[in-house]
Amino acid sequence: xxxxxxxxxxxxxxxxxxxxxxxxxxxxxxxxxxxxxxxxxxxxxxxxxxxxxxxxxxxxxxxxxxxxxxxxxxxxxxxxxxxxxxxxxxxxxxxxxxxxxxxxxxxxxxxxxxxxxxxxxxxxxxxxxxxxxxxxxxxxxxxxxxxxxxxxxxxxxxxxxxxxxxxxxxxxxxxxxxxxxxxxxxxxxxxxxxxxxxxxxxxxxxxxxxxxxxxxxxxxxxxxxxxxxxxxxxxxxxxxxxxx
Amino acid sequence: xxxxxxxxxxxxxxxxxxxxxxxxxxxxxxxxxxxxxxxxxxxxxxxxxxxxxxxxxxxxxxxxxxxxxxxxxxxxxxxxxxxxxxxxxxxxxxxxxxxxxxxxxxxxxxxxxxxxxxxxxxxxxxxxxxxxxxxxxxxxxxxxxxxxxxxxxxxxxxxxxxxxxxxxxxxxxxxxxxxxxxxxxxxxxxxxxxxxxxxxxxxxxxxxxxxxxxxxxxxxxxxxxxxxxxxxxxxxxxxxxxxxxxxxxxxxxxxxxxxxxxxxxxxxxxxxxxxxxxxxxxxxxxxxxxxxxxxxxxxxxx
Amino acid sequence: xxxxxxxxxxxxxxxxxxxxxxxxxxxxxxxxxxxxxxxxxxxxxxxxxxxxxxxxxxxxxxxxxxxxxxxxxxxxxxxxxxxxxxxxxxxxxxxxxxxxxxxxxxxxxxxxxxxxxxxxxxxxxxxxxxxxxxxxxxxxxxxxxxxxxxxxxxxxxxxxxxxxxxxxxxxxxxxxxxxxxxxxxxxxxxxxxxxxxxxxxxxxxxxxxxxxxxxxxxxxxxxxxxxxxxxxxxxxxxxxxxxxxxxxxxxxxxxxxxxxxxxxxxxxxxxxxxxxxxxxxxxxxxxxxxxxxxxxxxxxxxxxxxxxxxxxx
Numbered sequence: 001x002x003x004x005x006x007x008x009x010x011x012x013x014x015x016x017x018x019x020x021x022x023x024x025x026x027x028x029x030x031x032x033x034x035x036x037x038x039x040x041x042x043x044x045x046x047x048x049x050x051x052x053x054x055x056x057x058x059x060x061x062x063x064x065x066x067x068x069x070x071x072x073x074x075x076x077x078x079x080x081x082x083x084x085x086x087x088x089x090x091x092x093x094x095x096x097x098x099x100x101x102x103x104x105x106x107x108x109x110x111x112x113x114x115x116x117x118x119x120x121x122x123x124x125x126x127x128x129x130x131x132x133x134x135x136x137x138x139x140x141x142x143x144x145x146x147x148x149x150x151x152x153x154x155x156x157x158x159x160x161x162x163x164x165x166x167x168x169x170x171x172x173x174x175x176x177x178x179x180x181x182x183x184x185x186x187x188x189x190x191x192x193x194x195x196x197x198x199x200x201x202x203x204x205x206x207x208x209x210x211x212x213x214x215x216x217x218x219x220x221x222x223x224x225x226x227x228x229x230x231x232x233x234x235x236x237x238x239x240x241x242x243x244x
Numbered sequence: 245x246x247x248x249x250x251x252x253x254x255x256x257x258x259x260x261x262x263x264x265x266x267x268x269x270x271x272x273x274x275x276x277x278x279x280x281x282x283x284x285x286x287x288x289x290x291x292x293x294x295x296x297x298x299x300x301x302x303x304x305x306x307x308x309x310x311x312x313x314x315x316x317x318x319x320x321x322x323x324x325x326x327x328x329x330x331x332x333x334x335x336x337x338x339x340x341x342x343x344x345x346x347x348x349x350x351x352x353x354x355x356x357x358x359x360x361x362x363x364x365x366x367x368x369x370x371x372x373x374x375x376x377x378x379x380x381x382x383x384x385x386x387x388x389x390x391x392x393x394x395x396x397x398x399x400x401x402x403x404x405x406x407x408x409x410x411x412x413x414x415x416x417x418x419x420x421x422x423x424x425x426x427x428x429x430x431x432x433x434x435x436x437x438x439x440x441x442x443x444x445x446x447x448x449x450x451x452x453x454x455x456x457x458x459x460x461x462x463x464x465x466x467x468x469x470x471x472x473x474x475x476x477x478x479x480x481x482x483x484x485x486x487x488x489x490x491x492x493x494x495x496x497x498x499x500x501x502x503x504x505x506x507x508x509x510x511x512x513x514x515x516x517x518x519x520x521x522x523x524x525x526x527x528x529x530x531x532x533x534x535x536x537x538x539x540x541x542x543x544x545x546x
Numbered sequence: 547x548x549x550x551x552x553x554x555x556x557x558x559x560x561x562x563x564x565x566x567x568x569x570x571x572x573x574x575x576x577x578x579x580x581x582x583x584x585x586x587x588x589x590x591x592x593x594x595x596x597x598x599x600x601x602x603x604x605x606x607x608x609x610x611x612x613x614x615x616x617x618x619x620x621x622x623x624x625x626x627x628x629x630x631x632x633x634x635x636x637x638x639x640x641x642x643x644x645x646x647x648x649x650x651x652x653x654x655x656x657x658x659x660x661x662x663x664x665x666x667x668x669x670x671x672x673x674x675x676x677x678x679x680x681x682x683x684x685x686x687x688x689x690x691x692x693x694x695x696x697x698x699x700x701x702x703x704x705x706x707x708x709x710x711x712x713x714x715x716x717x718x719x720x721x722x723x724x725x726x727x728x729x730x731x732x733x734x735x736x737x738x739x740x741x742x743x744x745x746x747x748x749x750x751x752x753x754x755x756x757x758x759x760x761x762x763x764x765x766x767x768x769x770x771x772x773x774x775x776x777x778x779x780x781x782x783x784x785x786x787x788x789x790x791x792x793x794x795x796x797x798x799x800x801x802x803x804x805x806x807x808x809x810x811x812x813x814x815x816x817x818x819x820x821x822x823x824x825x826x827x828x829x830x831x832x833x834x835x836x837x838x839x840x841x842x843x844x845x846x847x848x849x850x851x852x853x854x855x856x857x858x859x
Contacts, residue, residue, distance in 0.1 A: 007646040014634055020445055024454055031461050039472050049475065053468050061464040065457050072449055080448050081630035086689065089595065089626075090647040091619045161449035162303060162351050165456055169343050170310070236614055240597050240626075 005092060008100040016073045016104060025069055025108065028062045029116035036120035047131065050124035051206035054135040058117045059188060059195075063139045064168040066113045067146025070105040072161050074147075076154040085240055095232035102151055102228055109143035134198035134208060142191035145220050149187065152227040155234045183211040187223070190216035280378045287386030291352045292393075300355070307348045308394060311341055315398035319405020330406050330416075334423035335505050337402070338395050338430065342491050345434065346459040348394055349387075353438030354451035356387055361446040366543045376540045384533060388435035395427040419504075426498035433490045433525060436532025443539045462489040483513040487524055496521040548608055548621060548696040548728045549573045550594055555603035557589055564589040565600075566752040572730050576723035578743030579732040586752040587732040588627065591701045594730070595624050607697065620648070623690030627701040629682060633675035637666055637685050640674055644689040660688040664718070680711035687718065698722060700731035704738050716742045748856055755856045771795055771817045772824070773845040775802075779838045781814040787831045793820035794827075815845065 017025070035057065043049055075098075078084040087097055117139040121132025146168070154160035175182045176189075183189045192210035194217065196203040203209040210216060286295065292308075293301030318332035338345065360366055369379060399420060406416045438455050445451040466489035473482035486492035499506035500518035512521040550572040557565040565586045572594075581587050592598040593605045596612035596619070605612050612618055632640055641661055645653035661667055664684040669677065674685065683703060690698060700719075704712050720742050723729050733739050739746055740760070748756040778784050785797040796817035818824035832839050 005647070007643050011632060011643060014632065018634065020447075020454075021450060024450075024457055028457065028461065031465060035465055035468055039468065042472055043475055046475070049472065052471060057464045057468055061460050065453070065460065069453050069457075072453075076449055077447060082626070082628035083630045083632060085597075085624070085626045085628070086631070086644060087647065088597065089619050089622070089624045090644075091617045091649070092647060093616060158448070161452045162347075165347055165350065165452065166306075169347060169456070169460075174341075174343050237599075238597075240592065 003096055004100045004103060005096050008087065008092070008097055009104050011087075012074050012101045012104045015077055016070065016108065018077075021069060021073055025066065025112055028065055029112045032058055032062050032116050032120050033123075036123045040123045045124065045126050045128070047125050047129055047202075048206055050121060050131050051135075051208050053124060054117060054121055054131065055192075055207055058113075058120060059135060059139055059142060059191070060173065063109070063113045063117070063142050064146055064172070064188070066109045067105075067143050068150055068161065068164050068168060070108040071147040071150030072154040072164060074101040074105040074151055074154070076158075076160055079154065079238070080158060082240060084238070088235075088238065088240070093232075094235040095229070098151065098155075098228055098232045098235060102147055105147040105151060106144050109147055110140055113143050114140040129202050129206065130198045130200060131206070131208065134195040134203075137198055138191040138195035141194050141220060142187055145187040145191065145224055148224040148227040148231075152231040152234075155231045155238065180211065185219075186211075187220065190220040193217050276373055276375065276378055279372070279374045280382045283374065283379065283382035284386050284389075287356055287383055288389050291356060291387060291390035303351050304348065307344055307351075308397065311344050311394055312398045312401055314341070315401040315405070319401050319408070322405045322411075323408040326409055328411065330402055330411075332402065333505075334399055334402060334419045337398060337423065338427060339491055339495060342463070345391065345394060345430075346456060346463075349391060349434050349438040350452045350455040350459070352390060353387060353435075353442040353455055354445070354448075356383055356442065357439055358442045358446045358448075358451045361443065361543075362448070366540075370543065376543070377537060380533065380536045380540055384435055384439060384536065387439060388431045391434055392427055392431035395431065396424060399423050399427065422498065422502045422504040425502050426494055426504060429497060429525060430491065430494040432529050433494055436529050436536075437490060440532050440535050440539075443536060459490070463491065465489070466492050480513040480517075483511055483517055486512060487521065490528070493521060493525055493528075497525050550697065550728065550730070551604075551606050552590075552594070552600075553604045553606075555590075555593065555600040555605055557586075557593065557598065557601045564752055565593070565749075567603075568749070568752075568754040569603075570747055570754060570757060572728055572747070573745075574723070574726050574728050575744045576719055576729045576731070576742050577745040577747060578739035579730060579747050579749060580734070580736070580739050581732075581749035581755075582734055584751075585734075585749045587734075587749055588701060589752075590749065591699055591730070591732055595622060595699050620693065621695050622697045622699060623693065623695035625683075625686045625690045625698070625700040625703055627705070629679070631674050631682065631685070634673065636671050636673055637661070637677065637681075637688075638670035640685060641670075641688045641692055645692045648693040650693060656692050656694070657688075660692040663691060664688045665714070679706045680708065683707065683711070683715070687715070696727055698727055698729045700729070702733060703731050704733060704735065712738070750856055771819050772821045774816045774818065774824070774828075775841070775843045775845045776814045776816055776828070776839065777811075777841040778814065778832065779840070780835075781812055783835055784832065784837050785814055785816075787835050787837075788816060788824075788828065791824075791827050791831070793823040794818050813841075 036053065039046075039049060039053060075084070078087070088094075114136050118132050118136035121135050125131040127133075149167075150160060150164045153164050157163060171182065172186045172188055176186055189211045192208070193212060193214060196209045199206065199208045212219075289295045290300075292304045293299075314332060315337070318330055321327070322330050360369070370376065403416055403420050407413060437458065441455045441458060442451040445454050466485055469485040469488060470482050473485055483496075486496040495504075495506055496512040496517075498504040499511040501522065512518050552568055552570050552572075555565060555568045556563065568586075568590065579587050579590065589598065593600055594607075594612065596615060599613040607618060607621060610618055632643075635643070638657065638661060642653055642657040645657045645660070648656075650656050661670055664687045666681065666684050666688060669681060674682065677685065687703075690700075698719075703715060703719075707715065716738070719729055719731065723742075723744065731743075745758065746756070746760050747754065776784065781799055785799060788794045789797050794816060796815075798815040798817075800813055800815055802811060802813045816824070828842065829839070831837075
């Protein structure tokens with residue numbers, strides 16, 4: 001019994017990459033690459049600037065937004081307009097549905113988030129300090145975490161996007177800055193653990209370090225697995241409502 | 245069955261319309277101004293969930309509380325310690341909490357216009373005396389007012405705290421009014437951006453994501469550009485980057501025209517900079533209005 | 547043999563009881579679930595489709611519980627009420643995707659059969675988003691038939707259909723019923739149910755008000771007097787004669803309008819409590835008085851009168 005269903009994947013990709021959403025999804029890495037290009041043209045290869053851009057813009061803005069768009073978009077519109085009934089009325093395990101949708105969303109974030117981060121990093125810092133690879137891996141990890149979390153949110157509530165925003169922006173950036181303890185529960189900080197490992201010695205100096213230790217990785221994996229499992233459970237008991 | 249027909253008269257051949265008390269409305273019909281005002285009031289109240297279901301009040305209430313929290317704390321500290329100066333300035337308050345304002349806009353702009361489009365009620369609106377421009381103006385004014393309240397309330401709380409701490413009104417008022425002026429401008433600009441994006445993304449959730457994506461990306465790009473320009477050592481260029489994000493744009497205008505201290509270091513450079521910033525702000529507001537009118541012109545009645 | 551059994555099923559949402567102690571058995575053939583809006587028909591169909599658990603009681607298909615049982619969908623085909631589908635695909639692709647989701651061994655053949663059955667082969671390469679309402683309904687039928695299920699559930703399938711599409715769908719459902727499938731459809735429109743349902747389940751305010759053939763239901767409603775329209779060559783004499791009998795509670799001489807091929811003129815309305823004895827009484831009385839009977843019609847044995855009676859109770 002395969003954990004993934006090809007038809008579900010095709011249907012999800014089709015609805016996820018619908019016109020306006022796709023436009024938004026493509027615009028984000030485009031801006032990142034343009035910014036990196038301009039910075040490189042003006043400042044040359046600057047490690048500190050690169051780390052700043054990659055950390056604050058790529059990892060701090062583009063990746064959470066992509067995770068939000070892809071994670072909620074993988075199942076939210078189908079639940080909202082009721083076309084999820086065509087998936088639910090099949091002898092298909094709900095967990096397989098969730099895992100497949102998650103993989104599609106993660107693939108989108110990897111291609112449109114982690115890969116451009118790598119390219120931007122190479123543009124800005126070349127291969128020095130492993131910044132490009134470090135942040136790309138961090139982006140991939142954070143993207144996976146965001147997708148899993150927001151996919152669960154989309155199954156649980158119809159206002160998933162707003163709630164997800166509150167988490168990603170208000171909790172992770174605003175509260176995280178004011179209350180250091182909050183950073184222990186931040187997907188971004190967990191992903192930075194990987195970045196810190198890859199960048200190595202200069203991580204702290206460049207601002208590529210994480211506020212948490214290795215436990216962050218454990219937490220990230222736990223959140224991804226737990227959110228996916230719970231989303232499968234909730235999908236089993238999803239209420240199909242009538243219009244609106 | 246028709247009770248007025250004579251019983252036993254054979255087959256009924258003609259129809260009749262009966263007076264069951266239906267009355268034509270002959271009273272006063274208010275004009276378009278009243279329609280606009282009604283739409284404005286309803287939309288402005290709806291932006292805080294007033295007049296709608298309970299759960300629509302949660303998000304705005306949370307955001308409003310979060311916006312006011314630092315002001316309450318600052319006002320309390322000032323009042324209790326009897327200080328001479330407020331621990332938090334009026335000037336940079338909104339800019340520091342811009343994330344909250346952005347989230348509010350992203351959440352409420354779609355509530356204002358996307359739902360009407362999604363459920364196809366626009367034809368109902370436009371088959372009334374309401375013209376498209378009325379709808380646009382009312383919605384714009386309503387959202388701008390709602391966003392303004394979000395910013396004005398904490399500023400006013402700060403002022404109240406200052407007054408309670410016996411600080412002279414004359415000292416507080418200029419800074420307060422400058423900050424309020426900036427808030428008005430910011431509300432106008434943000435409402436325009438939010439409504440334009442929401443009006444083209446009727447699907448649930450997409451408008452929210454699009455608005456926040458635009459605002460965050462602009463902020464991020466502006467921040468990065470500013471850092472790059474500062475590193476390059478050109479202070480002027482750093483000032484010009486303020487054009488990239490609505491928050492810094494209005495901050496620049498407020499700095500040069502209202503005399504408010506700029507939070508973002510370099511303000512718009514020189515007279516040319518000030519004029520360009522002001523022009524861009526005005527164009528942005530006018531442009532958004534124009535785009536909205538265009539968009540709604542394409543909404544058909546049938 | 548596929549039988550849906552609801553046993554003392556109730557469903558409440560907080561304080562609102564949507565379905566109240568309903569027990570019914572849906573067997574092969576076409577069954578119409580009839581009730582006014584808000585009667586609980588959709589809730590019942592959702593429970594039968596396994597999307598909603600009963601708050602009490604059991605809903606089973608051949609003994610298998612439907613709730614949280616994905617494998618049961620091999621045996622059920624559902625035509626949902628909501629219109630939304632995957633708009634960006636063509637009709638063919640959509641039906642094929644559904645066939646694949648069922649893990650059928652030959653999805654293309656199954657999809658081909660299903661699309662041909664609903665007569666959508668001509669429009670199958672157009673995007674679903676461009677379909678009219680009737681076409682969308684037919685594609686929904688195709689997705690429900692693609693895995694050849696013994697049970698078909700349709701939630702308000704005739705909503706918004708024009709007369710021709712309605713006839714086509716009725717023919718299709720009738721055929722499905724004759725093939726031995728269990729077909730259940732819900733409706734609040736009496737004519738639809740009357741024309742194709744061999745079995746009617748009436749639901750009013752969440753309660754199971756009546757079941758069976760609607761003519762039999764009518765006969766069971768003994769408290770309400772039966773009405774007959776009688777035309778004879780001497781209505782007044784006939785009226786006096788039948789009024790003398792105990793089974794008749796009222797007579798009325800009326801003028802009737804011309805309807806179809808029947809001419810206008812006078813007729814006699816008779817109200818009788820005891821149908822059986824009136825039916826025996828009438829020809830005897832007519833013969834005794836030398837009155838010729840031209841027409842005797844039960845005036846209220848339509849589903850509508852049955853329904854209004856049940857709703858008003």
